[in-house]
């Protein structure tokens with residue numbers, strides 16, 4: 001069965017909750033007006049308070065919101081956890097906007113204060129890839145150049161898009177010429193020309209980051225293919241190693257070409273149309289089809305070498321666990337330096353067996369933390385059917401999930 005993602009155009013997060021942060025400042029009137037609010041921010045841990053050894057990771061669409069509207073008991077569930085200082089993070093395959101925008105939206109919808117560091121969306125792990133921050137990366141996907149802007153906010157200093165390349169060299173993909181006017185509106189000059197006669201000064205791509213669902217599959221496929229067949233990532237060149245049977249992968253991607261990252265594996269997702277729509281995974285499948293046609297594919301022992309992130313893949317869960325541990329230390333460990341007990345269990349609450357549940361079940365924590373999956377019936381999963389991947393527990397909604405988990409943990413302040 002094809003992976004069916006929940007609606008992925010999700011809210012975001014992004015503040016540090018420091019005194020200088022605008023999000024924090026915006027919360028101040030509420031803090032003054034409501035004595036409980038500071039407690040809700042989960043930053044007021046008492047050294048004598050019992051420390052929870054469990055935490056939560058929540059999918060968003062189909063768990064906390066549906067078609068942009070908050071689900072009935074989402075506020076209750078999150079507010080309860082915050083009142084108990086039980087840590088949680090959000091883990092979504094959505095993307096396309098900076099975390100700060102998503103956090104603002106989600107926080108407003110659910111009426112719960114959220115820090116940016118608690119929010120992991122499909123491309124959030126790109127924010128930690130410091131090795132490319134001062135190189136030239138090509139960002140693919142998303143509306144206009146919104147993902148370029150997100151990448152720059154992550155700290156990437158030189159970001160090009162396929163639209164920049166098309167605008168500078170319309171002959172690179174003549175079938176998108178009718179869209180040139182559209183691209184001109186947001187494209188930028190290239191940091192270097194495409195000049196195969198002078199490879200040392202020509203545009204060189206050091207990483208390809210598919211941030212979000214590509215909008216112009218033809219252009220994006222053409223440019224990614226050009227980069228992957230190039231010598232050392234230099235546009236306009238062609239590697240002489242391509243097709244060399246004496247080399248691994250028949251010589252493909254063996255000549256210094258940049259790594260190719262995908263942020264989201266979802267083949268399909270639930271949008272407003274009554275049937276599922278193709279997602280970033282659909283684009284990847286199309287690119288792999290072209291790659292197979294060009295290289296011979298599996299029959300020639302050639303694969304498209306790439307790194308796929310997002311649920312259900314291990315790197316995304318590792319990243320989320322890292323964020324969760326840091327967040328937990330922030331809210332519980334400030335006055336318990338060195339004494340914070342390790343995190344024993346994380347409850348992954350989701351509506352999609354193919355991503356949330358499969359990911360939670362198959363994740364192997366490097367810290368030995370047990371990840372327990374809980375499937376809710378407020379999204380993709382249809383009550384009464386057999387889920388493709390069996391969760392630890394099936395419940396009605398997110399409040400049921402929290403109630404069941406805290407009972408499992410014998411948490412004294414049961415809801």
Ligand SMILES: [Mg+2]
Pocket residue numbers: 005006007059060061062063350351352379
């Ligand atoms: Mg979902």
